[in-house]
Structures are given as C-alpha cells and as structure tokens.
Amino acid sequence: GQQVMQIPQYQHVQEGEDFTTYCNSSTTLSNIQWYKQRPGGHPVFLIQLVKSGEVKKQKRLTFQFGEAKKNSSLHITATQTTDVGTYFCAGNYGGSQGNLIFGKGTKLSVKP
C-alpha cells in the first residue's frame, strides 16, 4: 500500500540549533500536510503544501514540497524549548477526497 516514510524517528538538539525532518513517498502525492503533537496532546495542523516545489514559512519554520511531489521537509531554525513534540507529515494521494497517510513522526527534544 501507499506509505510515507519519515526520518529521523528521534532528534535531540541543543536549544538554538536547527532541526530538519524529512518525508518521502514512492509515488506522487496530491498534497502533503504537517502536524505537531505536543507531549500528552493531540496532533495540531500546521500547514498544507500543494504545488510542486512549494516553499512556505511560518516564523522559524520552513516547509518545502519537492519538485516531483514525492518528498517534503520541515526545517526549524534556532530551536526553542517550545518546539518540543512530535512532527508528523501526512500525505494525500487521492485528491481532496483521499484519506491522509501519516508518517511515523519525528520526536524532537530540545535541551535548554
């Protein structure tokens, strides 16, 4: 079946360091969404990328969608302790009606 691979599974950084998580699909995605789940919380929508090569920024977060629409990345510049949590990418293969296929997530811990 369709799968979205996400790496790394864990990332430990010192506060102020950068962080990147990557998602990859073997087949073309219709769009990709990113979610953040704080410890003990529920996933919260961050952003959706639709266009080939799209780049979107939210303050210190930069999201990219690959030219082939098969991969995506989330980069956080100068991490803060508030960035702690698990970041999930979720791929949509079937247009707006399709269900999301979630990656396994990258768990980020930030040492102050």
Next chain:
Amino acid sequence: EADIYQTPRYLVIGTGKKITLECSQTMGHDKMYWYQQDPGMELHLIHYSYGVNSTEKGDLSSESTVSRIRTEHFPLTLESARPSHTSQYLCASSSPGRSYEQYFGPGTRLTVT
C-alpha cells in the same frame, strides 16, 4: 481552537466490558475519523465516515465498530474490551472548505485491565 470533543478523556475498564467512546464536533464537518495511537507512536486510521450513514474501515484492522447517525456525532464501540485494546483513541474531522485539514479531539486514553 477547533470544536471537537471526546469523552471520556481517560477510561480504565476490565476485560470483557462493553465501552463506547464519544466524539462530537460542532463545525458541521462531513468527514470524520478515528485513529489509534500508542504513546509517542504513529497514528493508525481505524475508521472513517464521509457523512451520515457512511462508515468505512481504515488501514488498521480493529475490533471496534462505529456509527454515524448524525453529522456531529461519531461514536466508537468495543463490544468486549481486551488488554490489547489499551491505547489512545483520537477522533478527527475535516472539511473541503479547509482543504481537508484534520481537526483532532483531545483523545481518550483507554486502559483495559
């Protein structure tokens, strides 16, 4: 913050009991979902619904059942709980008007003893 509610938030129950996890949303979303997630792990889709009287099984096989009699309500039932059902259950909803981004409820943490 999205208006999607789940009750109970925590449930500890004995093996063999029947349980129903409630999920309600006040956003008028057509599509609703149930996910199962072990702590710190990936999300597994177990059920979804396109609207009233529509229910579909997700990617992960589950012994639970769901119903969708009203747009806003999507309860999940386990007829006979087992320790293997111990997990967190997350309900979500989405709408085409919001590019199908999913709004998640706070979750029900179920422990079966």
